[in-house]
Amino acid sequence: MLFRKEINEKWVNAMQHRKIATLLSIIPGLGQFYNKQFIKGMIYFVLTLSFFVAFSDLLDMGLWGLFTLGTEVPRDNSIFLLAEGIIAVIVTFFGLAIYYMNFRDAYKNGKLRDENKPLSSLKEQYHNLISQGYPYLISGPSLFILIFAVIFPILFSFALAFTNYDLYHSPPAKLVDWVGFDTFKNIFTVDIWRSTFFDVLGWTVVWTLIASTLQVSIGIFLAVLVNQKDLRFKKLIRTVLILPWAVPGFVTILIFAGLFNDTFGAINNEILAMFGISPIPWMTDATWSRVALLLMQGWLGFPYIFIVTTGVLQSIPSDLYEAAIIDGASAFKKFRHITLPLILVAMAPIIITQYTFNFNNFNIIYLFNDGGPAVPGTTAGGTDILVSWIYKLTMQSSQYSLAAALTILLSIFVISIALWQFRRTNSFKEE
Amino acid sequence: MHLGTKARKNVSLAATYIILAAVMVIIIYPLLWTIGASFNPGNSLISTSIIPSNPTLAHYKELFAGKESLQYGQWYLNSLKISVFTMIGSVISVSFTAYAFSRFKFRGRKNGLTLFLLLQMIPQFSALVALFVLAQMLGLMNNHWLLILLYIGGQIPMNTYLMKGYMDSIPMDLDESAKIDGASNTRIFWQIIMPLSRPMLAVVAMNGFTGPLGDFVLSSTILRTPESYTLPIGLYNLVNDVMGASYTTFAAGAILISIPIGVTFLMLQKQFVNGLTAGGTKG
Helix, strand or coil: CHHHHHHHHHHHHHCCHHHHHHHHCCCCCHHHHHCCCHHHHHHHHHHHHHHHHHHHHHHHHHHHHHHHCCCCCCCCCHHHHHHHHHHHHHHHHHHHHHHHHHHHHHHHHHHHHHCCCCCCCHHHHHHHHHHHHHHHHHHHHHHHHHHHHHHHHHHHHHHHCCECCECCECCCCCCCCECCCHHHHHHHHCHHHHHHHHHHHHHHHHHHHHHHHHHHHHHHHHHHHHCCCCCCCHHHHHHHHCHHHHCCHHHHHHHHHHHCCCCCCHHHHHHHHHCCCCCCCCCCCHHHHHHHHHHHHHHHHHHHHHHHHHHHHHCCCHHHHHHHHHCCCCHHHHHHHHHHHHHHHHHHHHHHHHHHHHHCCHHHHHHHHCCCCCCCCCCCCCCCCHHHHHHHHHHCCCCHHHHHHHHHHHHHHHHHHHHHHHHHHCCCCCC | CHHHHHHHHHHHHHHHHHHHHHHHHHHHHHHHHHHHHHHCCCCCCCCCCCCCCCCCCHHHHHHCCCECCECHHHHHHHHHHHHHHHHHHHHHHHHHHHHHHHHCCCCCHHHHHHHHHHHCCCCHHHHHHHHHHHHHHCCCCCCHHHHHHHHHHHHHHHHHHHHHHHHHCCCHHHHHHHHHCCCCHHHHHHHHHHHHCHHHHHHHHHHHHHHHHHCCHHHHHHCCCHHHCCHHHHHHHHHHCCCCCCHHHHHHHHHHHHHHHHHHHHHHHHHHHHHHHHHHHHC
8 A cells, every 4th residue: 555655656756646637637527536536527527428418419500500690591590590609609608617617626636635635525525515506506596597588688689780680681581691890880981870870879978967967966956955954744745756756657758748748738738828838849849859858857767866865864963064053154055065975975876877777768768759759861769869779770670780789889888987987986896 | 133044044944845845746747637637538638637527437447348459457467477576586586696795705706796787787678689589489479487587687687786785784793603503504594684684675676576567678579469468568559559549548557557556665665765775875
């Protein structure tokens, strides 16, 4: 026994255990066998085998499809092939992750042997697996749903941006091809696309800034107003003020669509008529539509800010104000120098989400008047923001690749601004 | 001098009441108008007034008359089913995931968090074509369960972030002393973390319930037959079919969905506010 060990040791000098184990692991399980961890080795081996048995068709077909997008009509449906290809890529990713773990495990245990440390027993390994695997176990189902419902669709859309998938290149009659960055190039070079893109982007930015700032300011203003000590009926007032938040948003938007209607809406017929103002074309004139949308979003969006601000206000210690009163500060000064800074600091993350929310606020734009009024010669209406334009391109004019390319641009835009903001407000520093 | 400040105070208080009264009128008017419209005879809104001279229940009856294109009862049940299951699914998956991210150090943790942060910024429905193709490939067009799964997926990133932030504020000492007493991870989760996270659970549940109710895009992509519609699609079609012609019926339908939800909201308001303020101020 001792003799065998000595020989072993000598051999090791030439070639360390960790190197051999890692090298052998090219065939999963073999490295573990070498480390005399037979059961673990078997698990890796069987896992690999079943991976190939289960997925070989999918991988073969999927990767072929991903590269070619089909060669023959009507046998191949490019879009289904693309979907299978992306699933194949996701599966491959997980396969490689397991493969990598296999290498790491063999290397780690080989190293332990090199250092003459004992390897963990099967029982210990089992306990390790349970305790280390616990977070994976409990977040696994969520990850699976996330891959299926969010990550796969996003990858798919991103891939579409590099194809020519549209009404004229549409399965099953036609094949779809990879075209690289052509669609992106077209957005910036084809005149009609470029001008539409910048018009829509411009309004999206203006919409986001004004609508969000409006709802945030109204919310804070009303919260401060209601928070005054001498005010009575606070409870009743607060309940009424949060009503717009309590009623489902799609319902209120559709109600407003009726109220603002050019011909039968109550705003033109009753309110404006009462003041002797002639009817305003809320639905058919782009500028007035925009005004209406901003007013509506102010109405819809302020209660949330109102509620949160109220919570923050109640947590501000009153001695701060007492000191200010002794110094003879006016109400406005107290607000400007004590209340507002405290609110803004405490609520920065919530305020930022208002901006990202409005940037993607599809419902109000689409449900109010379909992003209209229509603008002749373009696919975007007068009040379309990027997301509603993308929706129209997809659902109404079948320009899928253009829609996908715009999705990528939009994502880059939102993510970079949000990351910049998060970093600035430092709420990210904990991680 | 003393009188002067008091007088000024009264003036400013009076101004406050006037402003608040105006705001309350602006808030209540559209809601009252809708209630009025739902009781107004006829379909046209031109003759509508807030207090109808001869109120009728005809529009409410029409909702349940069983017309092919107007299956309000069915839509209501569909929406309720989808919302309830999305809520349950998101609460379960979000709290488990948040627990993992809040309490354990494991490989991929940091990348996972960054991924969640990025995913919550890309609107899910920008992947419309993909979801449409997915539904077709799986033969699950018009299937509510597919939609529920998609909604749960959409809820996970942002809510996990909120929930993780909230759980981080629960002191670790509690876990550790429980562990010394021999409690398993799962037991700590159910008996310590979950009860203490109640305000944020209320927020996640609310997001899960109202998310599907506020969604028009995903549902209209996957649900194509009138009997599978949810309320947002159904009511949108009601308003837009022949603009204005069935607006009073829509108003009746809007009232029937808004009142139960609004009342629940106002009742549970306090719970949400606690969670939101805590989550918002801690990031």
